[in-house]
Amino acid sequence: MIARAIIAALLMLQLGGTAWAERLIVSVSNHRVTVTPNYSGEELVLFGSVERDAATPANRNAYDLVVTVLGPRADMVTRRKERKFGIWINTDYRQFLQVPSYLALFANRPFDQITSPEIARRQQIGLNNVLLTQRVGTDYADVVPDDAFRSAFIRLRTQRGLYREDPSAVTFLTPTLFRTGIPLPAEVPIGTYEVEIKLFANGALVTKTETAFEIVKVGFEQFVATSARQNGFIYGLVTAALALTCGWSASIVFRKD
Amino acid sequence: MQLYLPIADLPVNVFLVLAMGAAVGFVSGMFGIGGGFLMTPLLIFIGIAPAVAVASVASHIAASSFSGAISYWRRRAIDPALATVLLCGGVTGTALGVWTFTQLRALGQLDLMIALSYVVLLTTVGSLMFSEGLRAMMRTRRGAVPPRRTHNWIHGLPLKMRFKRSKIYLSVIPVVVVGIIIGFIGAVMGIGGGFILVPVMIYLLRVPTSTVIGTSMILTLVTMLFATMLHAMTNHLVDAVLALILMVGGVTGAQFGARAGQKIRGEQLRLLLGLLILAVGLRFAVELVIRPEDLFTIREIGVTG
Numbered sequence: 001m002i003a004r005a006i007i008a009a010l011l012m013l014q015l016g017g018t019a020w021a022e023r024l025i026v027s028v029s030n031h032r033v034t035v036t037p038n039y040s041g042e043e044l045v046l047f048g049s050v051e052r053d054a055a056t057p058a059n060r061n062a063y064d065l066v067v068t069v070l071g072p073r074a075d076m077v078t079r080r081k082e083r084k085f086g087i088w089i090n091t092d093y094r095q096f097l098q099v100p101s102y103l104a105l106f107a108n109r110p111f112d113q114i115t116s117p118e119i120a121r122r123q124q125i126g127l128n129n130v131l132l133t134q135r136v137g138t139d140y141a142d143v144v145p146d147d148a149f150r151s152a153f154i155r156l157r158t159q160r161g162l163y164r165e166d167p168s169a170v171t172f173l174t175p176t177l178f179r180t181g182i183p184l185p186a187e188v189p190i191g192t193y194e195v196e197i198k199l200f201a202n203g204a205l206v207t208k209t210e211t212a213f214e215i216v217k218v219g220f221e222q223f224v225a226t227s228a229r230q231n232g233f234i235y236g237l238v239t240a241a242l243a244l245t246c247g248w249s250a251s252i253v254f255r256k257d
Numbered sequence: 258m259q260l261y262l263p264i265a266d267l268p269v270n271v272f273l274v275l276a277m278g279a280a281v282g283f284v285s286g287m288f289g290i291g292g293g294f295l296m297t298p299l300l301i302f303i304g305i306a307p308a309v310a311v312a313s314v315a316s317h318i319a320a321s322s323f324s325g326a327i328s329y330w331r332r333r334a335i336d337p338a339l340a341t342v343l344l345c346g347g348v349t350g351t352a353l354g355v356w357t358f359t360q361l362r363a364l365g366q367l368d369l370m371i372a373l374s375y376v377v378l379l380t381t382v383g384s385l386m387f388s389e390g391l392r393a394m395m396r397t398r399r400g401a402v403p404p405r406r407t408h409n410w411i412h413g414l415p416l417k418m419r420f421k422r423s424k425i426y427l428s429v430i431p432v433v434v435v436g437i438i439i440g441f442i443g444a445v446m447g448i449g450g451g452f453i454l455v456p457v458m459i460y461l462l463r464v465p466t467s468t469v470i471g472t473s474m475i476l477t478l479v480t481m482l483f484a485t486m487l488h489a490m491t492n493h494l495v496d497a498v499l500a501l502i503l504m505v506g507g508v509t510g511a512q513f514g515a516r517a518g519q520k521i522r523g524e525q526l527r528l529l530l531g532l533l534i535l536a537v538g539l540r541f542a543v544e545l546v547i548r549p550e551d552l553f554t555i556r557e558i559g560v561t562g
Binding site: 035036037040074075076080081082083086089090101153186187189190217221222224229233235236237242243246247248249251 | 259261266267319321324327369486487490493498500504549552
């Protein structure tokens with residue numbers, strides 16, 4: 001409900017604040033992904049359409065679409081190993097501040113064909129252009145895409161399926177109707193995910209909209225996770241009791257008479 | 258069958274973890290050790306964060322040592338007085354260990370510390386145990402009598418106390434120190450420490466073999482219960498679901514292991530255990546020395562939102 005209300009509000013803002021003639025209507029197949037005991041990842045579907053009205057230039061009917069999915073933000077550290085005293089140990093490191101724990105960029109064709117490098121940079125299109133704030137010395141900034149730490153960071157996240165870009169994932173079913181899949185691997189973090197959808201025509205940003213979904217633990221998983229965090233003492237006692245019961249029952253079951 | 262672990266935030270195959278628990282349990286029952294030094298690396302290998310693995314294995318070791326301790330208690334193979342003195346040190350050591358664990362985690366050198374201590378500890382203990390087992394086997398083959406046990410400097414220390422069940426008269430200082438060391442490394446490395454404690458008690462403290470395994474199991478049991486509590490309270494990293502699967506597999510395996518162990522002669526058992534420990538230690542050493550496939554690693558320092 002809240003998510004819908006937000007979408008509606010955003011759409012209103014969009015209509016009131018911009019002079020663009022197109023409007024994006026989008027929805028994800030599931031706004032609330034629940035983590036159950038047999039959860040092992042999921043694939044959501046985002047679908048939507050480009051609404052045109054009288055003000056739309058008649059000759060404009062080829063659209064490009066870029067979808068960005070941003071998972072809950074977290075601070076991370078990337079460390080580099082170096083050989084010291086004959087063994088490989090962590091030496092240098094770089095802090096990444098409030099970067100998305102999941103990041104996916106989808107489009108209907110390669111990013112460089114959709115728009116100019118300048119706009120791509122400004123609109124954060126492509127993994128190389130998404131802002132990843134780092135602490136560099138006393139500064140908080142992003143660095144050049146081919147920086148060793150930044151590229152290692154993106155490479156490692158991509159290997160785990162947590163960062164991805166796929167310039168052919170968005171398909172236009174009709175010139176105005178589109179869909180894309182959002183693959184969520186099993187180890188995606190719990191939290192709120194923002195989805196930004198940007199519409200381009202002839203290399204220029206026409207309009208954009210946002211939606212969101214959340215991944216939540218429910219039932220038993222939720223119970224275990226919150227009690228571990230909030231009632232550490234009781235949680236520890238229960239685990240210890242569990243261990244004792246388990247050991248005791250084994251000695252009963254396997255007792256040699 | 259996949260099962261989602263609520264603290265490790267990762268789905269695992271239940272049967273794989275059960276089998277791992279059973280295999281390690283078999284080894285632990287056979288040699289009378291906790292088996293943490295095998296379990297923790299195995300968990301890390303299947304993708305569980307080292308910190309979660311160390312914290313969760315503690316409760317698994319508690320379960321298997323409790324089931325072992327019960328059967329040793331029935332056979333009157335536990336020295337309560339010696340266990341109490343050891344525990345005084347063990348609890349202190351565990352608290353120090355969990356504190357160190359938290360500090361190292363903040364520094365980002367926890368993985369290195371765990372790996373380094375594995376290498377040093379396992380290769381040393383493994384090769385000592387292996388060579389001792391080898392010598393013992395040669396002796397029996399030659400039919401020679403084992404050298405008579407002599408008192409060493411440890412027996413000259415003050416604060417002596419009589420341990421009736423073990424029939425020894427010993428200063429409490431080395432016993433408490435051993436307890437502290439075992440508790441400390443147990444909490445930091447996620448191992449019970451039984452494989453170090455047993456040889457130390459036999460060769461250094463001269464505790465008779467009849468009470469040594471049972472008594473060391475009491476120390477392992479209490480320090481691991483204590484470590485579970487402390488890890489749960491300070492780091493919130495104990496995964497109860499993971500621990501439960503490991504426990505069920507572990508205690509079952511341990512019972513079969515104990516039966517298998519009775520069929521093998523003592524020195525052969527030590528030789529085998531020495532080899533096993535050495536192999537695990539060398540594996541860690543190789544990993545430190547060869548160039549890693551990826552020089553970079555990422556670690557999250559807390560999710561917000």
